Amino acid sequence: MTMLKRVRRASVVLATALALGGGSWMMTTLPAAAQSLFEERGTLAPMQAEYSFAGKAGDTVTVSMTSTEFDTFLVLNSPSGEELASNDDYARSLNSTIVITLPASGTYKVLARSFSGQGGNYLVTVRAATPYDLAYSRATELYRNGDLDAALPAFTEAIRIDSERPEAYLDRGDLYFSQGNVSATRSDYQAAIALYEKQGDRETAQMLREQLSYLETPPDGSESF
Incomplete structure (x- = not known):
């Protein structure tokens, strides 16, 4: 049986918010990454993309994933690997957002997924949470x-x-x-x-x-x- 595979490039920017002395923030951008899709027995299943950022205990950050092509899903894991939060739909949209105060200092992992089984271009960001x-x-x-x-x-x-x-x-x-x-x-x-x-x-x-x-x-x- 012939297996057909289709790969679609996904534009991803991860803006990592790092707490600096005096409460200011430094934003860094990680390289674009690819999200692979495979088609097997008529079913498309996008692969999960993983990103990491350095966080400081007590910092409040907003992690978001947006796309105009599919229903996004976000998971945030702690430095110890524990799932801290997840989100599917946010702010009356199919995009995903997690607003959280980080419980510990260390490297956090962001898992970017598709909820609907469809894939495409998306943007992942991590930034300091705003008052809104x-x-x-x-x-x-x-x-x-x-x-x-x-x-x-x-x-x-x-x-x-x-x-x-x-x-x-x-x-x-x-x-x-x-x-x-x-x-x-x-x-x-x-x-x-x-x-x-x-x-x-x-x-x-x-x-x-x-x-x-x-x-x-x-x-x-x-x-x-």
């Missing part, structure tokens, strides 16, 4: 754990820090909807739609308009809002 990263990550964790009373002001704080990020409005809008606050839901969705339009993402903006319209007029024709 911290606020939004905390808000989503509270929301995921069901602590809505704490999540609501946390999303509001994230929006205060950076009002140009549509995902925070959408998450807060969903939270409002779960509480029955339909006018606040509409307001946050409209703010998110405007931001996606501003960013040139008309497809997402239109999808949200349709979702908002559905929420306002359920299938039975009654008024939701």
Whole structure:
């Protein structure tokens, strides 16, 4: 039987954040790496790519993997090899992000994967976490754990820090909807739609308009809002 193999190059940049004296950061870039795909019995399975960076205990970093071609998945392992965190979808997208305070000094390993079984070009970065990263990550964790009373002001704080990020409005809008606050839901969705339009993402903006319209007029024709 003939085995067909297809290899697609993957553009990868790993920006490694190293803590320096005085709390400043030095960003270094590692060489581009390749991600191999193989096709066997009609099934494509991308190989895992691994990267490492030097971290210092107490540093808070944001590890992200983005792609316009496939659903990404990230894993972060500690210097001892223990899995510290993983993420599939983040900030209302198929991209992956981990925001974490490093528990120890040493070499950390980033595992870049494809969740969907598809591969392609991607970008992996490690950088110092921004105030927005911290606020939004905390808000989503509270929301995921069901602590809505704490999540609501946390999303509001994230929006205060950076009002140009549509995902925070959408998450807060969903939270409002779960509480029955339909006018606040509409307001946050409209703010998110405007931001996606501003960013040139008309497809997402239109999808949200349709979702908002559905929420306002359920299938039975009654008024939701």
